[in-house]
Amino acid sequence: MKKKETQNENSKADYLSTASNLISKTIDFSKIKKEKIQDYIELMQEHQLNCVKIGKFIEAELAKQRVIQLKKIQEKKQYTEAKKRQHVDKKNFNKLKEKEIKEYKKEFDNKYVEEITKLDNLLSDLKKKHEKELTEYFSILEKNFTKEIKPSNELIEKQRQLEYYIKTEE
Numbered sequence: 001m002k003k004k005e006t007q008n009e010n011s012k013a014d015y016l017s018t019a020s021n022l023i024s025k026t027i028d029f030s031k032i033k034k035e036k037i038q039d040y041i042e043l044m045q046e047h048q049l050n051c052v053k054i055g056k057f058i059e060a061e062l063a064k065q066r067v068i069q070l071k072k073i074q075e076k077k078q079y080t081e082a083k084k085r086q087h088v089d090k091k092n093f094n095k096l097k098e099k100e101i102k103e104y105k106k107e108f109d110n111k112y113v114e115e116i117t118k119l120d121n122l123l124s125d126l127k128k129k130h131e132k133e134l135t136e137y138f139s140i141l142e143k144n145f146t147k148e149i150k151p152s153n154e155l156i157e158k159q160r161q162l163e164y165y166i167k168t169e170e
Contacts, residue, residue, distance in 0.1 A: 034077050041070045 044067045051060035151159075 037074045041067055
């Protein structure tokens, strides 16, 4: 435990010794990890307080400006990370949506085929039922009505006239 505390104190001392170097040097913080930037911000704030205590107000102001710059860089990194996460989430959402749509279409197609087969079966059953009823009705008709065709009165009269003309011509 004491080794970690001494390592932390040594690293703070190293940071503090380099804090004045950080102010004067231009470092590209865009390539540094977000956690390290937070460490640099804390370091610069400590350095600013130390400079104010010592009376180095110009260096304290430079440290303050660097803190503002580092916070802007940190916000920019957070914004780009959020955009990346949003893009990944959107891509995952679209994939999931497409997958669910495919599954829904597959289910719908299966149910559609099932319903069509049910309807075909019902239609064939209905056709069979109608054919059966039709044959029953025909059988009833045949029983109730004789097959002999009785001529109408007009036809009988015409046949008599024809016979009469034939006889008269002879």
